[in-house]
Amino acid sequence: MSALELNNLSKSFGGLHVINDVSFKVMEGERRLILGPNGAGKTTLFNLIAGDLAPSFGTISLAGEDVSALPTNRRAARGIGRTFQILTLFSGETVIRNVVLASLGRTSRRWKPFGSLDADEEFRASAMEILRTVMLDHIADKCVSETSYGERRRLEIAMALAQQPRLLLLDEPLAGLSKEERKGIEGLLNALPRSLTVIMIEHDMDVALGFADRIALLQNGKLLVDGSRDEVIADPRTKEAYLAE
Amino acid sequence: MKTVGIILVTAIACILPFLLPGNFYLGIATQILVYGLFAVSVNTLAGYGGMVSLGHAGFLGIAAYAYAVTSGTYGFSPWIAVGAALVIGTAAAAVFGLIALRTSGLSFLMITLALGQIVWGVAFRYTDLTNGDNGISLGRASVISADPLTLYYVCLAVLALVMVLLAAFIRSPLGAAIKGVRDQPRRMSTLGYNTWAIRYVAYLVSGFVATVSGILYVQIFQFISPHALSLTVSSEAVLMVIAGGIGTLFGPLLGAGVVVLLKNVASAYTDRWPTLLGCIFLFIIIAMPEGLLPGSKRILAGMIGSFRKGAAPSASLQPTSRAR
Numbered sequence: 001m002s003a004l005e006l007n008n009l010s011k012s013f014g015g016l017h018v019i020n021d022v023s024f025k026v027m028e029g030e031r032r033l034i035l036g037p038n039g040a041g042k043t044t045l046f047n048l049i050a051g052d053l054a055p056s057f058g059t060i061s062l063a064g065e066d067v068s069a070l071p072t073n074r075r076a077a078r079g080i081g082r083t084f085q086i087l088t089l090f091s092g093e094t095v096i097r098n099v100v101l102a103s104l105g106r107t108s109r110r111w112k113p114f115g116s117l118d119a120d121e122e123f124r125a126s127a128m129e130i131l132r133t134v135m136l137d138h139i140a141d142k143c144v145s146e147t148s149y150g151e152r153r154r155l156e157i158a159m160a161l162a163q164q165p166r167l168l169l170l171d172e173p174l175a176g177l178s179k180e181e182r183k184g185i186e187g188l189l190n191a192l193p194r195s196l197t198v199i200m201i202e203h204d205m206d207v208a209l210g211f212a213d214r215i216a217l218l219q220n221g222k223l224l225v226d227g228s229r230d231e232v233i234a235d236p237r238t239k240e241a242y243l244a245e
Numbered sequence: 246m247k248t249v250g251i252i253l254v255t256a257i258a259c260i261l262p263f264l265l266p267g268n269f270y271l272g273i274a275t276q277i278l279v280y281g282l283f284a285v286s287v288n289t290l291a292g293y294g295g296m297v298s299l300g301h302a303g304f305l306g307i308a309a310y311a312y313a314v315t316s317g318t319y320g321f322s323p324w325i326a327v328g329a330a331l332v333i334g335t336a337a338a339a340v341f342g343l344i345a346l347r348t349s350g351l352s353f354l355m356i357t358l359a360l361g362q363i364v365w366g367v368a369f370r371y372t373d374l375t376n377g378d379n380g381i382s383l384g385r386a387s388v389i390s391a392d393p394l395t396l397y398y399v400c401l402a403v404l405a406l407v408m409v410l411l412a413a414f415i416r417s418p419l420g421a422a423i424k425g426v427r428d429q430p431r432r433m434s435t436l437g438y439n440t441w442a443i444r445y446v447a448y449l450v451s452g453f454v455a456t457v458s459g460i461l462y463v464q465i466f467q468f469i470s471p472h473a474l475s476l477t478v479s480s481e482a483v484l485m486v487i488a489g490g491i492g493t494l495f496g497p498l499l500g501a502g503v504v505v506l507l508k509n510v511a512s513a514y515t516d517r518w519p520t521l522l523g524c525i526f527l528f529i530i531i532a533m534p535e536g537l538l539p540g541s542k543r544i545l546a547g548m549i550g551s552f553r554k555g556a557a558p559s560a561s562l563q564p565t566s567r568a569r
Contacts, residue, residue: 050435051434052431052434052435071434071439072434072435073434073435073436073437073438073439073440076434076435076436076437077437081435082435084431084432088429088431088432088435089429089432090425090428090429090432091428092428097421101421101422101425101433101436102436104418104421104422105433105436105437105438106436106437109418110418110419110422110437110438111418111419112417112418112419113414113417113419113420114413114414114417115413115417115418116413116416116417117416117417117418117420117421118416120418159432159436163436163437
Protein backbone atom coordinates (compact mmCIF):
# COMPACT_ATOMS: atom_id res chain seq x y z
CA MET A 1 0.00 0.00 0.00
CA SER A 2 1.25 3.48 -0.79
CA ALA A 3 2.05 5.69 2.20
CA LEU A 4 1.90 8.80 0.04
CA GLU A 5 0.59 9.45 -3.43
CA LEU A 6 0.97 12.69 -5.36
CA ASN A 7 -1.26 13.09 -8.41
CA ASN A 8 -0.59 15.86 -10.95
CA LEU A 9 0.52 18.15 -8.17
CA SER A 10 1.18 21.75 -9.22
CA LYS A 11 1.94 24.95 -7.38
CA SER A 12 2.18 28.37 -8.96
CA PHE A 13 2.94 31.77 -7.47
CA GLY A 14 1.42 34.10 -10.04
CA GLY A 15 3.12 33.19 -13.32
CA LEU A 16 5.90 31.23 -11.62
CA HIS A 17 5.29 27.46 -11.76
CA VAL A 18 7.30 26.13 -8.82
CA ILE A 19 5.85 22.61 -8.92
CA ASN A 20 4.57 21.45 -12.27
CA ASP A 21 2.44 18.31 -12.66
CA VAL A 22 4.38 16.09 -10.27
CA SER A 23 3.06 12.55 -9.68
CA PHE A 24 4.69 9.71 -7.77
CA LYS A 25 3.99 7.13 -5.09
CA VAL A 26 5.93 6.35 -1.94
CA MET A 27 5.31 2.88 -0.53
CA GLU A 28 5.05 2.10 3.18
CA GLY A 29 8.46 1.79 4.83
CA GLU A 30 10.21 3.17 1.76
CA ARG A 31 13.19 5.53 1.97
CA ARG A 32 12.67 8.10 -0.76
CA LEU A 33 15.24 10.72 -1.71
CA ILE A 34 14.20 13.95 -3.41
CA LEU A 35 17.06 15.30 -5.48
CA GLY A 36 17.39 18.41 -7.55
CA PRO A 37 19.47 21.54 -8.03
CA ASN A 38 18.73 24.71 -6.04
CA GLY A 39 15.36 26.15 -7.01
CA ALA A 40 14.06 22.80 -8.29
CA GLY A 41 11.07 23.00 -5.93
CA LYS A 42 12.09 20.38 -3.35
CA THR A 43 11.19 22.36 -0.22
CA THR A 44 8.00 23.63 -1.91
CA LEU A 45 7.07 19.99 -2.50
CA PHE A 46 7.58 19.31 1.22
CA ASN A 47 5.49 22.35 2.10
CA LEU A 48 2.70 21.03 -0.12
CA ILE A 49 2.84 17.55 1.43
CA ALA A 50 2.95 18.93 5.00
CA GLY A 51 0.13 21.39 4.29
CA ASP A 52 2.03 24.66 4.66
CA LEU A 53 1.01 25.45 1.08
CA ALA A 54 -2.19 24.62 -0.75
CA PRO A 55 -1.72 23.04 -4.18
CA SER A 56 -2.84 25.02 -7.23
CA PHE A 57 -3.82 21.73 -8.83
CA GLY A 58 -3.63 18.01 -8.11
CA THR A 59 -4.11 15.85 -5.03
CA ILE A 60 -2.09 14.47 -2.13
CA SER A 61 -3.17 11.14 -0.59
CA LEU A 62 -1.86 9.82 2.69
CA ALA A 63 -2.40 6.07 3.10
CA GLY A 64 -5.23 6.24 0.59
CA GLU A 65 -6.94 9.27 2.12
CA ASP A 66 -7.05 12.53 0.17
CA VAL A 67 -5.53 15.12 2.51
CA SER A 68 -5.14 17.91 -0.08
CA ALA A 69 -7.69 20.16 1.63
CA LEU A 70 -6.60 19.48 5.21
CA PRO A 71 -4.65 22.09 7.18
CA THR A 72 -1.14 21.34 8.47
CA ASN A 73 -2.18 20.38 12.01
CA ARG A 74 -4.72 17.84 10.80
CA ARG A 75 -2.19 16.29 8.44
CA ALA A 76 0.19 16.06 11.42
CA ALA A 77 -2.57 14.28 13.35
CA ARG A 78 -2.80 11.78 10.47
CA GLY A 79 0.89 10.98 10.80
CA ILE A 80 3.00 13.47 8.85
CA GLY A 81 6.07 14.65 10.77
CA ARG A 82 8.75 16.92 9.38
CA THR A 83 12.02 18.68 10.05
CA PHE A 84 12.93 22.06 8.64
CA GLN A 85 15.93 23.08 6.57
CA ILE A 86 16.15 26.28 8.65
CA LEU A 87 16.08 25.24 12.31
CA THR A 88 12.66 25.89 13.84
CA LEU A 89 13.13 25.26 17.55
CA PHE A 90 11.97 26.92 20.76
CA SER A 91 15.36 28.41 21.52
CA GLY A 92 14.33 29.92 24.86
CA GLU A 93 13.22 26.53 26.22
CA THR A 94 15.16 23.48 27.36
CA VAL A 95 15.93 20.60 25.03
CA ILE A 96 13.49 18.27 26.80
CA ARG A 97 10.69 20.84 26.80
CA ASN A 98 11.00 21.11 23.02
CA VAL A 99 10.44 17.37 22.75
CA VAL A 100 7.64 17.43 25.34
CA LEU A 101 5.85 20.14 23.32
CA ALA A 102 6.22 17.96 20.24
CA SER A 103 4.78 14.91 22.05
CA LEU A 104 1.97 16.99 23.51
CA GLY A 105 0.79 18.01 20.03
CA ARG A 106 -0.53 14.52 19.28
CA THR A 107 -2.59 14.22 22.48
CA SER A 108 -5.79 15.92 23.63
CA ARG A 109 -3.92 17.02 26.75
CA ARG A 110 -2.62 20.01 24.77
CA TRP A 111 -5.94 21.69 25.64
CA LYS A 112 -5.53 21.21 29.39
CA PRO A 113 -5.66 24.68 31.01
CA PHE A 114 -4.36 23.67 34.46
CA GLY A 115 -1.65 21.40 35.84
CA SER A 116 2.03 22.00 35.24
CA LEU A 117 3.44 20.62 32.00
CA ASP A 118 6.88 20.30 33.59
CA ALA A 119 5.47 18.06 36.32
CA ASP A 120 4.02 15.56 33.83
CA GLU A 121 6.26 12.53 34.40
CA GLU A 122 4.76 10.52 31.55
CA PHE A 123 5.65 13.14 28.95
CA ARG A 124 9.09 13.64 30.47
CA ALA A 125 9.83 9.91 30.42
CA SER A 126 8.80 9.49 26.77
CA ALA A 127 10.76 12.63 25.82
CA MET A 128 13.85 11.26 27.57
CA GLU A 129 13.46 8.03 25.61
CA ILE A 130 13.48 9.96 22.33
CA LEU A 131 16.42 12.09 23.48
CA ARG A 132 18.34 8.88 24.22
CA THR A 133 17.62 7.73 20.65
CA VAL A 134 19.17 10.90 19.22
CA MET A 135 21.89 10.95 21.92
CA LEU A 136 20.81 14.23 23.47
CA ASP A 137 19.71 12.86 26.87
CA HIS A 138 22.85 14.25 28.54
CA ILE A 139 21.80 17.81 27.68
CA ALA A 140 18.05 17.36 28.30
CA ASP A 141 17.82 20.25 30.74
CA LYS A 142 20.10 22.59 28.83
CA CYS A 143 18.56 25.64 27.16
CA VAL A 144 18.45 25.21 23.36
CA SER A 145 20.18 28.58 22.88
CA GLU A 146 23.23 27.14 24.67
CA THR A 147 23.52 24.03 22.49
CA SER A 148 25.71 23.50 19.42
CA TYR A 149 24.40 23.57 15.87
CA GLY A 150 24.87 19.83 15.54
CA GLU A 151 22.85 19.20 18.69
CA ARG A 152 20.08 21.42 17.37
CA ARG A 153 19.96 19.43 14.13
CA ARG A 154 19.48 16.29 16.23
CA LEU A 155 16.78 18.04 18.22
CA GLU A 156 14.92 18.85 14.99
CA ILE A 157 14.79 15.12 14.26
CA ALA A 158 13.87 14.30 17.88
CA MET A 159 10.88 16.64 17.70
CA ALA A 160 9.66 15.04 14.50
CA LEU A 161 10.07 11.56 16.03
CA ALA A 162 8.18 12.65 19.16
CA GLN A 163 5.12 13.06 16.95
CA GLN A 164 5.25 9.29 16.28
CA PRO A 165 4.79 9.90 12.55
CA ARG A 166 3.90 7.38 9.87
CA LEU A 167 5.57 9.55 7.24
CA LEU A 168 8.70 11.52 8.10
CA LEU A 169 9.83 14.40 5.90
CA LEU A 170 13.49 15.31 6.43
CA ASP A 171 14.51 18.60 4.83
CA GLU A 172 18.31 18.63 4.54
CA PRO A 173 19.01 17.09 7.95
CA LEU A 174 22.77 17.28 7.37
CA ALA A 175 22.91 20.92 6.27
CA GLY A 176 25.78 22.85 7.83
CA LEU A 177 27.17 19.91 9.81
CA SER A 178 30.80 18.83 10.15
CA LYS A 179 31.97 15.45 8.84
CA GLU A 180 31.82 13.95 12.34
CA GLU A 181 28.35 15.31 13.02
CA ARG A 182 27.16 13.99 9.64
CA LYS A 183 28.31 10.51 10.58
CA GLY A 184 26.31 10.72 13.78
CA ILE A 185 23.13 11.77 11.96
CA GLU A 186 23.72 9.11 9.29
CA GLY A 187 23.82 6.47 12.01
CA LEU A 188 20.65 7.91 13.49
CA LEU A 189 18.83 7.83 10.14
CA ASN A 190 19.90 4.26 9.46
CA ALA A 191 18.57 3.23 12.87
CA LEU A 192 15.05 4.52 12.14
CA PRO A 193 12.46 1.71 12.21
CA ARG A 194 11.70 0.19 8.80
CA SER A 195 7.98 0.61 9.41
CA LEU A 196 8.48 4.37 9.15
CA THR A 197 8.23 5.88 5.67
CA VAL A 198 10.90 8.53 5.13
CA ILE A 199 11.22 11.14 2.40
CA MET A 200 14.45 13.11 2.52
CA ILE A 201 15.89 16.10 0.73
CA GLU A 202 19.67 16.03 0.99
CA HIS A 203 22.65 17.27 -1.00
CA ASP A 204 25.25 15.08 0.71
CA MET A 205 25.34 12.33 -1.89
CA ASP A 206 27.46 9.91 0.17
CA VAL A 207 24.85 9.77 2.91
CA ALA A 208 21.75 10.31 0.78
CA LEU A 209 22.44 7.63 -1.81
CA GLY A 210 23.33 5.13 0.89
CA PHE A 211 20.02 5.85 2.61
CA ALA A 212 17.61 5.87 -0.34
CA ASP A 213 15.60 2.98 -1.78
CA ARG A 214 14.15 5.14 -4.51
CA ILE A 215 14.89 8.61 -5.85
CA ALA A 216 12.79 11.34 -7.42
CA LEU A 217 14.76 13.95 -9.32
CA LEU A 218 13.18 17.37 -9.74
CA GLN A 219 14.24 20.08 -12.14
CA ASN A 220 12.46 23.42 -12.53
CA GLY A 221 9.48 22.03 -10.62
CA LYS A 222 9.06 19.01 -12.90
CA LEU A 223 9.68 15.38 -12.08
CA LEU A 224 12.59 14.55 -14.35
CA VAL A 225 13.42 11.01 -13.23
CA ASP A 226 11.68 8.65 -10.80
CA GLY A 227 12.93 5.17 -10.03
CA SER A 228 15.11 2.93 -7.91
CA ARG A 229 18.39 4.33 -6.66
CA ASP A 230 20.49 2.50 -9.27
CA GLU A 231 18.15 3.39 -12.12
CA VAL A 232 18.19 7.08 -11.28
CA ILE A 233 21.97 7.19 -10.77
CA ALA A 234 22.51 5.45 -14.12
CA ASP A 235 20.07 7.75 -15.95
CA PRO A 236 21.97 10.24 -18.15
CA ARG A 237 19.43 12.96 -17.29
CA THR A 238 20.45 12.72 -13.64
CA LYS A 239 24.08 13.35 -14.50
CA GLU A 240 23.16 16.20 -16.78
CA ALA A 241 20.74 17.91 -14.40
CA TYR A 242 22.27 17.27 -11.01
CA LEU A 243 25.29 15.06 -10.50
CA ALA A 244 27.41 16.97 -13.03
CA GLU A 245 27.08 20.12 -10.89
CA MET B 246 13.76 34.10 46.12
CA LYS B 247 10.78 34.67 43.80
CA THR B 248 8.36 33.19 46.36
CA VAL B 249 9.82 35.40 49.10
CA GLY B 250 9.33 38.44 46.85
CA ILE B 251 5.71 37.52 46.11
CA ILE B 252 4.93 36.95 49.81
CA LEU B 253 6.62 40.25 50.70
CA VAL B 254 4.72 42.25 48.05
CA THR B 255 1.42 40.58 49.03
CA ALA B 256 2.04 41.37 52.71
CA ILE B 257 2.82 45.01 51.88
CA ALA B 258 -0.33 45.21 49.70
CA CYS B 259 -2.40 43.85 52.60
CA ILE B 260 -1.20 46.43 55.12
CA LEU B 261 -0.82 49.32 52.64
CA PRO B 262 -4.16 51.05 53.46
CA PHE B 263 -2.96 51.50 57.04
CA LEU B 264 0.33 53.03 55.90
CA LEU B 265 -1.17 55.55 53.49
CA PRO B 266 -1.96 59.08 54.74
CA GLY B 267 -5.54 59.31 53.47
CA ASN B 268 -8.31 58.21 51.12
CA PHE B 269 -6.75 60.07 48.16
CA TYR B 270 -3.70 57.81 48.21
CA LEU B 271 -5.84 54.77 48.97
CA GLY B 272 -7.83 55.61 45.84
CA ILE B 273 -4.62 55.77 43.82
CA ALA B 274 -3.52 52.40 45.22
CA THR B 275 -6.90 50.93 44.20
CA GLN B 276 -6.54 52.42 40.73
CA ILE B 277 -3.13 50.76 40.42
CA LEU B 278 -4.75 47.39 41.21
CA VAL B 279 -7.50 47.91 38.60
CA TYR B 280 -5.23 49.26 35.86
CA GLY B 281 -2.71 46.58 36.83
CA LEU B 282 -5.35 43.93 36.17
CA PHE B 283 -6.17 45.58 32.86
CA ALA B 284 -2.45 45.60 31.94
CA VAL B 285 -2.28 41.91 32.91
CA SER B 286 -5.07 41.22 30.40
CA VAL B 287 -3.15 43.01 27.66
CA ASN B 288 0.00 41.12 28.67
CA THR B 289 -1.82 37.78 28.40
CA LEU B 290 -2.44 38.54 24.76
CA ALA B 291 0.73 40.48 23.88
CA GLY B 292 3.28 38.87 26.18
CA TYR B 293 2.22 35.23 26.06
CA GLY B 294 0.26 35.20 22.82
CA GLY B 295 2.48 37.57 20.82
CA MET B 296 -0.51 39.67 19.69
CA VAL B 297 -0.42 43.36 20.54
CA SER B 298 -3.89 44.90 20.75
CA LEU B 299 -4.73 48.60 20.59
CA GLY B 300 -8.42 48.06 21.23
CA HIS B 301 -8.44 46.34 24.59
CA ALA B 302 -10.05 49.27 26.37
CA GLY B 303 -13.13 48.23 24.39
CA PHE B 304 -13.59 45.17 26.66
CA LEU B 305 -13.00 47.21 29.80
CA GLY B 306 -15.56 49.71 28.56
CA ILE B 307 -18.14 47.14 27.37
CA ALA B 308 -18.04 45.41 30.78
CA ALA B 309 -18.23 48.75 32.62
CA TYR B 310 -21.16 49.94 30.50
CA ALA B 311 -22.91 46.57 30.80
CA TYR B 312 -22.60 46.83 34.59
CA ALA B 313 -23.66 50.50 34.68
CA VAL B 314 -26.71 49.96 32.46
CA THR B 315 -27.84 46.79 34.28
CA SER B 316 -27.28 48.16 37.75
CA GLY B 317 -27.68 51.93 37.32
CA THR B 318 -30.18 52.35 34.48
CA TYR B 319 -32.33 49.26 35.06
CA GLY B 320 -31.82 48.99 38.81
CA PHE B 321 -30.83 45.32 39.05
CA SER B 322 -28.72 44.19 42.00
CA PRO B 323 -24.94 44.74 41.69
CA TRP B 324 -24.33 40.97 41.64
CA ILE B 325 -26.69 40.46 38.70
CA ALA B 326 -24.90 43.36 37.01
CA VAL B 327 -21.54 41.64 37.64
CA GLY B 328 -22.87 38.48 35.98
CA ALA B 329 -24.28 40.43 33.03
CA ALA B 330 -21.02 42.34 32.58
CA LEU B 331 -18.97 39.13 32.67
CA VAL B 332 -21.18 37.49 30.04
CA ILE B 333 -21.43 40.53 27.75
CA GLY B 334 -17.72 41.43 28.01
CA THR B 335 -16.57 37.87 27.33
CA ALA B 336 -19.10 37.48 24.50
CA ALA B 337 -17.72 40.66 22.92
CA ALA B 338 -14.22 39.16 23.15
CA ALA B 339 -15.52 35.98 21.52
CA VAL B 340 -16.98 37.94 18.59
CA PHE B 341 -14.06 40.38 18.21
CA GLY B 342 -11.61 37.48 18.35
CA LEU B 343 -13.28 35.86 15.34
CA ILE B 344 -12.70 39.07 13.37
CA ALA B 345 -9.27 40.11 14.66
CA LEU B 346 -7.69 36.67 14.39
CA ARG B 347 -8.18 36.58 10.66
CA THR B 348 -4.99 38.65 10.67
CA SER B 349 -1.67 38.75 12.51
CA GLY B 350 1.19 41.20 13.16
CA LEU B 351 0.64 44.78 12.06
CA SER B 352 -2.76 43.99 10.53
CA PHE B 353 -3.88 42.53 13.87
CA LEU B 354 -2.77 45.72 15.62
CA MET B 355 -4.75 47.85 13.17
CA ILE B 356 -7.91 45.72 13.26
CA THR B 357 -7.97 45.75 17.07
CA LEU B 358 -7.54 49.53 16.89
CA ALA B 359 -10.50 49.69 14.49
CA LEU B 360 -12.66 47.45 16.71
CA GLY B 361 -11.79 49.53 19.76
CA GLN B 362 -12.73 52.71 17.92
CA ILE B 363 -16.06 51.20 16.84
CA VAL B 364 -16.91 50.44 20.48
CA TRP B 365 -15.82 53.96 21.45
CA GLY B 366 -18.03 55.38 18.66
CA VAL B 367 -21.04 53.39 19.87
CA ALA B 368 -20.48 54.57 23.46
CA PHE B 369 -20.19 58.15 22.24
CA ARG B 370 -23.14 58.18 19.82
CA TYR B 371 -25.69 55.71 21.24
CA THR B 372 -26.84 58.25 23.79
CA ASP B 373 -30.14 56.48 24.62
CA LEU B 374 -28.18 53.67 26.18
CA THR B 375 -24.84 55.23 27.16
CA ASN B 376 -25.78 58.86 27.79
CA GLY B 377 -23.11 59.83 25.26
CA ASP B 378 -20.21 61.99 26.30
CA ASN B 379 -21.83 62.70 29.68
CA GLY B 380 -21.46 59.07 30.65
CA ILE B 381 -23.37 57.13 33.30
CA SER B 382 -23.02 57.92 36.98
CA LEU B 383 -23.84 55.27 39.54
CA GLY B 384 -25.31 55.89 42.96
CA ARG B 385 -23.87 54.26 46.08
CA ALA B 386 -26.59 51.59 45.93
CA SER B 387 -25.57 50.53 42.43
CA VAL B 388 -22.07 49.36 43.33
CA ILE B 389 -20.90 46.45 45.49
CA SER B 390 -19.41 48.87 48.01
CA ALA B 391 -18.71 52.58 48.13
CA ASP B 392 -16.32 52.28 51.05
CA PRO B 393 -12.75 52.96 49.78
CA LEU B 394 -11.15 50.44 52.16
CA THR B 395 -13.58 47.66 51.20
CA LEU B 396 -13.10 48.48 47.52
CA TYR B 397 -9.33 48.29 47.92
CA TYR B 398 -9.53 44.82 49.44
CA VAL B 399 -12.09 43.62 46.90
CA CYS B 400 -9.81 44.75 44.06
CA LEU B 401 -6.76 43.20 45.78
CA ALA B 402 -8.57 39.89 46.28
CA VAL B 403 -9.80 39.77 42.68
CA LEU B 404 -6.33 40.67 41.37
CA ALA B 405 -4.70 38.02 43.56
CA LEU B 406 -7.19 35.39 42.41
CA VAL B 407 -6.69 36.26 38.73
CA MET B 408 -2.90 36.21 39.14
CA VAL B 409 -2.95 32.77 40.81
CA LEU B 410 -5.23 31.36 38.10
CA LEU B 411 -3.20 32.98 35.33
CA ALA B 412 0.09 31.67 36.75
CA ALA B 413 -1.38 28.15 36.75
CA PHE B 414 -2.74 28.66 33.24
CA ILE B 415 0.61 29.81 31.84
CA ARG B 416 2.37 26.77 33.35
CA SER B 417 -0.26 24.39 31.94
CA PRO B 418 0.00 22.48 28.65
CA LEU B 419 -2.37 25.00 27.03
CA GLY B 420 -0.26 27.89 28.35
CA ALA B 421 2.86 26.24 26.91
CA ALA B 422 1.04 25.85 23.59
CA ILE B 423 0.10 29.57 23.59
CA LYS B 424 3.76 30.53 24.11
CA GLY B 425 4.79 27.99 21.49
CA VAL B 426 2.45 29.51 18.93
CA ARG B 427 3.87 32.94 19.79
CA ASP B 428 7.46 31.76 19.17
CA GLN B 429 7.16 29.23 16.34
CA PRO B 430 3.67 29.16 14.80
CA ARG B 431 4.77 27.14 11.80
CA ARG B 432 6.46 24.49 13.92
CA MET B 433 3.46 24.28 16.22
CA SER B 434 1.17 23.71 13.28
CA THR B 435 3.48 20.96 12.01
CA LEU B 436 3.36 19.38 15.47
CA GLY B 437 -0.42 19.08 15.27
CA TYR B 438 -1.53 22.20 17.14
CA ASN B 439 -4.42 24.24 15.77
CA THR B 440 -2.64 27.59 15.99
CA TRP B 441 -5.76 29.64 15.23
CA ALA B 442 -7.77 27.98 18.02
CA ILE B 443 -4.89 28.41 20.48
CA ARG B 444 -4.63 32.11 19.64
CA TYR B 445 -8.40 32.39 20.01
CA VAL B 446 -8.23 30.88 23.52
CA ALA B 447 -5.52 33.42 24.44
CA TYR B 448 -7.74 36.21 23.08
CA LEU B 449 -10.73 34.95 25.08
CA VAL B 450 -8.77 34.65 28.34
CA SER B 451 -7.34 38.11 27.79
CA GLY B 452 -10.80 39.53 27.02
CA PHE B 453 -12.23 37.89 30.13
CA VAL B 454 -9.55 39.44 32.38
CA ALA B 455 -10.13 42.85 30.74
CA THR B 456 -13.85 42.37 31.43
CA VAL B 457 -13.14 41.74 35.12
CA SER B 458 -10.99 44.89 35.22
CA GLY B 459 -13.90 46.81 33.64
CA ILE B 460 -16.25 45.69 36.41
CA LEU B 461 -13.76 46.85 39.05
CA TYR B 462 -13.21 50.10 37.13
CA VAL B 463 -16.86 51.06 37.39
CA GLN B 464 -16.88 50.14 41.09
CA ILE B 465 -14.07 52.51 42.01
CA PHE B 466 -15.06 55.45 39.80
CA GLN B 467 -18.84 54.91 40.04
CA PHE B 468 -18.88 56.45 36.59
CA ILE B 469 -18.29 55.36 33.02
CA SER B 470 -17.90 57.54 29.93
CA PRO B 471 -16.48 56.99 26.42
CA HIS B 472 -13.09 58.15 27.71
CA ALA B 473 -12.63 54.75 29.41
CA LEU B 474 -12.80 53.07 25.98
CA SER B 475 -10.52 55.49 24.19
CA LEU B 476 -7.37 54.70 22.28
CA THR B 477 -5.41 56.51 24.99
CA VAL B 478 -6.49 53.94 27.60
CA SER B 479 -5.59 51.02 25.29
CA SER B 480 -2.21 52.60 24.47
CA GLU B 481 -1.44 53.30 28.13
CA ALA B 482 -2.07 49.63 28.93
CA VAL B 483 0.40 48.60 26.22
CA LEU B 484 2.90 51.09 27.70
CA MET B 485 2.33 49.64 31.19
CA VAL B 486 3.09 46.17 29.83
CA ILE B 487 6.22 47.26 27.95
CA ALA B 488 7.46 49.38 30.86
CA GLY B 489 6.93 46.64 33.43
CA GLY B 490 8.18 43.74 31.33
CA ILE B 491 6.25 42.09 28.53
CA GLY B 492 5.70 38.35 28.95
CA THR B 493 6.31 38.47 32.70
CA LEU B 494 3.53 37.75 35.16
CA PHE B 495 4.10 40.67 37.54
CA GLY B 496 5.81 43.20 35.25
CA PRO B 497 2.53 44.77 34.02
CA LEU B 498 1.51 45.48 37.63
CA LEU B 499 4.76 47.40 38.12
CA GLY B 500 4.19 49.26 34.83
CA ALA B 501 0.65 50.13 35.93
CA GLY B 502 2.04 51.47 39.21
CA VAL B 503 4.44 53.79 37.38
CA VAL B 504 1.80 55.12 34.95
CA VAL B 505 -0.98 55.59 37.52
CA LEU B 506 1.35 57.28 40.01
CA LEU B 507 2.65 59.64 37.33
CA LYS B 508 -0.85 60.44 36.13
CA ASN B 509 -2.21 61.13 39.59
CA VAL B 510 0.74 62.48 41.55
CA ALA B 511 2.85 64.26 38.91
CA SER B 512 -0.25 65.86 37.37
CA ALA B 513 -0.87 67.62 40.71
CA TYR B 514 2.40 69.50 40.26
CA THR B 515 2.63 70.03 36.51
CA ASP B 516 0.34 70.12 33.49
CA ARG B 517 3.16 68.63 31.47
CA TRP B 518 3.07 65.25 33.14
CA PRO B 519 2.70 63.44 29.78
CA THR B 520 6.14 64.84 28.86
CA LEU B 521 7.51 63.47 32.12
CA LEU B 522 5.83 60.13 31.35
CA GLY B 523 7.47 60.14 27.91
CA CYS B 524 10.90 60.87 29.41
CA ILE B 525 10.51 58.06 31.93
CA PHE B 526 9.56 55.63 29.16
CA LEU B 527 12.58 56.72 27.14
CA PHE B 528 14.77 56.06 30.17
CA ILE B 529 13.22 52.59 30.65
CA ILE B 530 13.64 51.68 26.98
CA ILE B 531 17.29 52.80 27.00
CA ALA B 532 18.32 51.44 30.41
CA MET B 533 16.08 48.37 30.63
CA PRO B 534 14.71 47.49 27.19
CA GLU B 535 13.25 44.26 28.58
CA GLY B 536 11.16 46.25 31.10
CA LEU B 537 11.46 47.34 34.73
CA LEU B 538 10.98 43.95 36.38
CA PRO B 539 13.33 41.81 34.26
CA GLY B 540 15.69 44.79 33.90
CA SER B 541 15.91 45.27 37.66
CA LYS B 542 16.51 41.54 38.09
CA ARG B 543 19.32 41.68 35.52
CA ILE B 544 20.97 44.69 37.12
CA LEU B 545 20.62 43.18 40.60
CA ALA B 546 22.08 39.86 39.41
CA GLY B 547 24.95 41.76 37.78
CA MET B 548 25.64 43.69 40.98
CA ILE B 549 25.58 40.51 43.09
CA GLY B 550 27.81 38.80 40.52
CA SER B 551 30.36 41.61 40.44
CA PHE B 552 30.29 41.81 44.26
CA ARG B 553 31.04 38.07 44.47
CA LYS B 554 33.69 38.37 41.77
CA GLY B 555 35.25 41.28 43.59
CA ALA B 556 35.25 39.39 46.88
CA ALA B 557 36.46 36.04 45.54
CA PRO B 558 39.55 37.13 43.57
CA SER B 559 40.72 39.45 46.35
CA ALA B 560 40.68 36.47 48.71
CA SER B 561 42.32 34.13 46.23
CA LEU B 562 44.76 36.70 44.85
CA GLN B 563 46.05 37.82 48.18
CA PRO B 564 48.27 34.81 48.75
CA THR B 565 49.56 35.06 45.17
CA SER B 566 50.51 38.70 45.60
CA ARG B 567 52.17 37.88 48.88
CA ALA B 568 54.07 35.10 47.18
CA ARG B 569 55.33 37.61 44.66
